[in-house]
Amino acid sequence: xxxxxxxxxxxxxxxxxxxxxxxxxxxxxxxxxxxxxxxxxxxxxxxxxxxxxxxxxxxxxxxxxxxxxxxxxxxxxxxxxxxxxxxxxxxxxxxxxxxxxxxxxxxxxxxxxxxxxxxxxxxxxxxxxxxxxxxxxxxxxxxxxxxxxxxxxxxxxxxxxxxxxxxxxxxxxxxxxxxxxxxxxx
Amino acid sequence: xxxxxxxxxxxxxxxxxxxxxxxxxxxxxxxxxxxxxxxxxxxxxxxxxxxxxxxxxxxxxxxxxxxxxxxxxxxxxxxxxxxxxxxxxxxxxxxxxxxxxxxxxxxxxxxxxxxxxxxxxxxxxxxxxxxxxxxxxxxxxxxxxxxxxxxxxxxxxxxxxxxxxxxxxxxxxxxxxxxxxxxxxxxxxxxxxxxxxxxxxxxxxxxxxxxxxxxxxxxxxxxxxxxxxxxxxxxxxxxxxxxxxxxxxxxxxxxxxxxxxxxxxxxxxxxxxxxxxxxxxxxxxxxxxxxxxxxxxxxxxxxxxxxxxxxxxxxxxxxxxxxxxxxxxxxxxxxxxxxxxxxxxxxxxxxxxxxxxxxxxxxxxxxxxxxxxxxxxxxxxxxxxxxxxxxxxxxxxxxxxxxxxxxxxxxxxxxxxxxxxxxx
Numbered sequence: 340x341x342x343x344x345x346x347x348x349x350x351x352x353x354x355x356x357x358x359x360x361x362x363x364x365x366x367x368x369x370x371x372x373x374x375x376x377x378x379x380x381x382x383x384x385x386x387x388x389x390x391x392x393x394x395x396x397x398x399x400x401x402x403x404x405x406x407x408x409x410x411x412x413x414x415x416x417x418x419x420x421x422x423x424x425x426x427x428x429x430x431x432x433x434x435x436x437x438x439x440x441x442x443x444x445x446x447x448x449x450x451x452x453x454x455x456x457x458x459x460x461x462x463x464x465x466x467x468x469x470x471x472x473x474x475x476x477x478x479x480x481x482x483x484x485x486x487x488x489x490x491x492x493x494x495x496x497x498x499x500x501x502x503x504x505x506x507x508x509x510x511x512x513x514x515x516x517x518x519x520x521x522x523x524x525x
Numbered sequence: 526x527x528x529x530x531x532x533x534x535x536x537x538x539x540x541x542x543x544x545x546x547x548x549x550x551x552x553x554x555x556x557x558x559x560x561x562x563x564x565x566x567x568x569x570x571x572x573x574x575x576x577x578x579x580x581x582x583x584x585x586x587x588x589x590x591x592x593x594x595x596x597x598x599x600x601x602x603x604x605x606x607x608x609x610x611x612x613x614x615x616x617x618x619x620x621x622x623x624x625x626x627x628x629x630x631x632x633x634x635x636x637x638x639x640x641x642x643x644x645x646x647x648x649x650x651x652x653x654x655x656x657x658x659x660x661x662x663x664x665x666x667x668x669x670x671x672x673x674x675x676x677x678x679x680x681x682x683x684x685x686x687x688x689x690x691x692x693x694x695x696x697x698x699x700x701x702x703x704x705x706x707x708x709x710x711x712x713x714x715x716x717x718x719x720x721x722x723x724x725x726x727x728x729x730x731x732x733x734x735x736x737x738x739x740x741x742x743x744x745x746x747x748x749x750x751x752x753x754x755x756x757x758x759x760x761x762x763x764x765x766x767x768x769x770x771x772x773x774x775x776x777x778x779x780x781x782x783x784x785x786x787x788x789x790x791x792x793x794x795x796x797x798x799x800x801x802x803x804x805x806x807x808x809x810x811x812x813x814x815x816x817x818x819x820x821x822x823x824x825x826x827x828x829x830x831x832x833x834x835x836x837x838x839x840x841x842x843x844x845x846x847x848x849x850x851x852x853x854x855x856x857x858x859x860x861x862x863x864x865x866x867x868x869x870x871x872x873x874x875x876x877x878x879x880x881x882x883x884x885x886x887x888x889x890x891x892x893x894x895x896x897x898x899x900x901x902x903x904x905x906x907x908x909x910x911x912x913x914x915x916x917x918x919x920x921x922x923x924x925x926x927x928x929x930x931x932x933x934x935x936x937x938x939x940x941x942x943x944x945x946x947x948x949x
Contacts, residue, residue, distance in 0.1 A: 359913060359914070359915075361893070361913070361915050362913075362914055362915045362920045367893065367915040367918075367920060370893055371892075371893035371894065371895060371918075372599070373562045373563070373565070373566065375566045375666070387920075410913065411913070412649060412663070412665055414665060414666050433721050433722075433750055434721055434722035434750075434752070435649065435663065435665065435722070435752070438665070438667075439665050439666065439667075442665065442666060442667050443666075490549070500570075500666065500667050500669060500670055501570055501573070501574065501669075503670070504570070504571070504574050504576065504669065504670060504673055504674075505574050507673070507674065508574050508575060508576050508673070
């Protein structure tokens with residue numbers, strides 16, 4: 340995969356603090372019915388708090404949110420964001436939500452303190468996930484935030500958990516030996 | 526430098542002499558648990574890759590506890606899918622509808638989760654394992670990787686120690702203590718501190734607490750973001766475990782020089798019965814402050830309050846009484862074994878005579894309101910694990926939390942009351 344997957348430029352879609360996953364990122368019924376297919380979630384992404392979001396966003400756009408984004412470890416909405424080619428920068432989020440987002444291959448930085456104070460919805464923004472450099476071209480502001488840790492880049496580059504498993508399975512079958520981190524059965 | 530109990534368990538299962546917070550380990554689990562609503566996603570993911578077998582089917586426990594009643598054709602289809610998945614994967618320990626009950630309760634009752642054990646689970650309430658001195662790690666959708674490979678990466682969490690002192694006063698239950706604790710860790714509380722991805726280790730006057738109380742106390746820290754909880758197994762807990770153990774086990778205790786990010790102390794005798802106001806589990810308040818609030822819906826159950834002891838407390842309040850005419854009350858004993866005992870010892874009659882509706886063992890409304898949901902504007906008081914808007918269906922419903930005694934007394938009065946006042 341080319342290096343430029345780590346650089347993204349597009350429109351900012353800004354959200355505040357404490358956006359819940361159910362009733363915020365996606366309607367509650369998406370969680371209750373355990374909907375995990377991107378095409379089924381996309382029309383409802385941010386439906387409760389930003390109706391019509393899916394028709395306004397384009398690949399490369401960046402969701403910029405405040406503190407405690409998601410408020411729970413659910414992953415359904417992240418599947419839709421990844422499928423839409425969006426990125427996510429937030430001031431904070433629960434670790435398990437962050438892990439879930441990485442697990443679906445979403446490009447994400449979760450410790451961007453103060454980022455919501457330097458951008459508005461519609462701004463032309465750019466992020467380098469390798470270096471953490473954030474540029475708001477509309478307002479001529481640059482900031483550095485903690486980048487995606489190197490140890491997690493491979494997982495994201497492979498497309499998350501599914502991509503990692505594809506490679507693991509291919510490696511296992513090509514060598515005929517158990518893959519490296521297979522734990523022995525008791 | 527010594528290790529906390531959680532660090533010791535992760536070091537042991539990760540094949541390391543020692544670990545520190547921030548280390549990445551790939552532990553070899555004693556068990557792998559997956560529940561009914563997640564099998565479909567995991568199986569489809571693995572099937573799409575061509576992964577047609579799982580690493581350790583003998584370690585896997587499949588549980589049908591989230592949607593037990595099949596309230597829709599979709600749920601029935603999912604049940605069919607899950608049974609076929611269990612057969613194809615060769616999972617013999619499949620506790621389907623009516624077989625086990627809540628996956629975070631019956632494994633302790635049946636000696637499947639034991640002190641010192643470590644297991645992977647798709648669900649965050651695996652933290653209940655801390656009640657018996659074990660460690661259950663939540664994987665979410667990444668449980669598929671655990672099923673396929675037998676393990677997954679885990680970052681060792683930092684630990685906070687909570688020292689309990691004193692004994693709770695009359696009419697103060699473990700959930701009250703949990704709600705009070707959550708409030709103290711929240712902004713403005715005595716111990717204000719972010720519990721996100723922290724392991725909580727209880728210490729001090731813990732021997733007074735049976736398993737049910739430990740389970741109840743594991744719940745609120747989990748809802749505050751804690752990744753793990755741990756109680757040092759008492760002599761009584763060890764006896765309980767030995768009586769039913771399905772395998773050998775070795776309890777794990779923290780080193781005396783273990784390093785904690787913070788140590789806090791709480792005097793149990795100073796706590797009043799609590800009610801959590803709608804919105805978040807940290808919004809606890811003395812019951813007297815919200816007494817009189819009309820309720821439409823009441824629920825006793827969940828992985829935090831579905832034990833036999835919780836059923837006894839509920840029955841003590843409901844015995845010989847009727848719930849208010851405008852209230853609908855649901856009771857879900859956590860496990861099939863508890864269900865049988867509820868029937869055998871006459872509690873079922875107490876509940877039915879009071880006008881409550883019995884739900885099958887499992888999550889009940891606590892699973893996103895798939896049974897017993899609320900309409901907009903309605904008010905509930907329950908022993909659910911959490912009360913975020915929409916937890917019981919409609920996001921405009923108001924969800925209060927209380928102990929089983931407070932919930933039962935409030936259902937009778939038709940409004941929130943202090944169970945000690947005799948309104949129950």
